[in-house]
Amino acid sequence: MRDEQLFALQRREQLMDRLRLHGAVRVRALAADLGVSELTIRRDIALLADRGLLTRVHGGATLPVESDRPPARRRPSTPAFTIGMVVPSLDFYWPLVISGARAAAAAHGVNLQLRGSSYDQAEDRRQILRLVESGQVQGLLLAPDLSGPDVDEMIGWIGKLVVPTIFVERQTPPWTPTPQQLEWVRSDHAVGLEMAVRHLHSVGHRRLGLVLRKDSPTSAHLITGWVRACAELDLCDDFVIRENVASQVPGYRETVGGILEQCRRSGITALIVHSDPDAISVAQYLTEQGARIPDDMALVSYDDEIAHLAHPAITAVRPPKGLVGRTAVELMVARLIEGRRRPAQRALILPELVIRESSVAFPGRPPVPSAH
Missing domain, CATH: 1.10.10.10 (Winged helix-like DNA-binding domain superfamily/Winged helix DNA-binding domain)
Structure with a gap:
């Protein structure tokens, strides 16, 4: 007992x-x-x-949250700010970021006004303007679309808003021609990808592949970590596929089959796949073809939203989504309290690697042979 x-x-x-x-x-x-x-x-x-x-x-x-605590612990002198938050999605990836932001807002006694947008700059502008023109927000947490030829114009427009802004899971160039140097907080995805490469290397894999989503802003950071880790470990970094292979994508089975055939010809024994739905599609296809995971092919997913639901459960890199949301609110509260005398800050937060059955051989099975 x-x-x-x-x-x-x-x-x-x-x-x-x-x-x-x-x-x-x-x-x-x-x-x-x-x-x-x-x-x-x-x-x-x-x-x-x-x-x-x-x-x-x-x-x-x-x-x-503050309302759950005894009244004696409340601090009525805490400034009552309202912070607006605009995110590109209210489902996959972003709910935990939002939860972290809400928890921090409640702990600091501030209000959080949430707006859902899409991966579209015009819609981002509409939602941001709604918040600013309401006159109710003193600061903004934003995750705008920073792709395409108009990105400099978008960053410049945001930098000239009448309220301070902090980017969430987005990063601006080191120098931007705006009245204020924009702040940001995001997951260090490059280091997260390095964690995956080093883990697979540590269990014997020497020929690795990377499958990236075509349309994700995270992909640029992941490729940076991939190239860096492969160089440091003296691994070949040429097997990079940019395809969306989640089960809802038309023709995904043919695409997955083609990728795995390339793996066979290239001697690839382990794949890192972004994101979870894509990794699960690969795992299901491997199982249907009679391949053993991780013996015939090891898998690591990047995101860890639903990777634990696969069979076998998929090893995954987990970005610190809740902590990113929390940190963004805390940075904004500090900015609102201290004003312009506070130096601008930019924060990178490390992901964590959750090791499961898809990358580590089951007890009693022979280890994965190294490919040379």
Whole structure:
């Protein structure tokens, strides 16, 4: 009984550690990572919520918000700011960023006004103008589309807005011709990709491949990490495929089959795939063809939204989405309190690598042979 109690305490400590790091946790992902049932995680969350250590939300938990705390702990002298936030999507990737931002906003006693946009500069402008012209926001957290020939004009326009802005999961050039040097906070995706390459190298793989989504702003950072890691480990970096192979993409099976045939001819024994839906499509195709994962082909996904749901569960690089949202709000609050005397800041936050069955051989199976 004592051992069980000790394990429960350790599990709850891990839960709180992840919550402090990311600002939010999901029941399903945490249960898979800790090797326990979802019911066990829900009970842990309920117990910690009763103690005032976290706030229960649908499917998970966040850091406690100000309204959950005893009145005596409230600080009425805290400035009441309203921060606007415009993100390109309200589903894949962005919900955890938003959760982290909301948790930080609640902790600092500020309001957060959320607007969903799309990967389109014209729509970004419309949503940003709605917030600015309302006269209710004192700062903006933005994730605009920074692709295409009009990107300099877009950055210049944002830099001249009447309220301070911080980019979220976006990065401006080192120098921009704007009245203020724009701030940003984002995941260090290049280092995240390096983590994946180094992990696969450490378990014996010497011929690796990279599959990137065509339309993702993350891809540019991933290729930077890929080239850097391959150079440092003396690996060939020429196998890079830019294709969307998620199951909803027409003709994805033929595309996946073609990629794997290229892998066979090139001696590739491990693939890093962005993002989870694409990695799951590759895993399903391999299984249907009778290939063993990771023995015949190891897989690492980049994103870790649903990678744990695959069979076998897919090793994944997990960007610090909740912490990015949290940090963005904290930077904005500091900017609003301190004003122009505060130097501009730009923050890179490291992802983490979650190792699962898709990259590490099951007990009792022979190790993956190195390709030379």
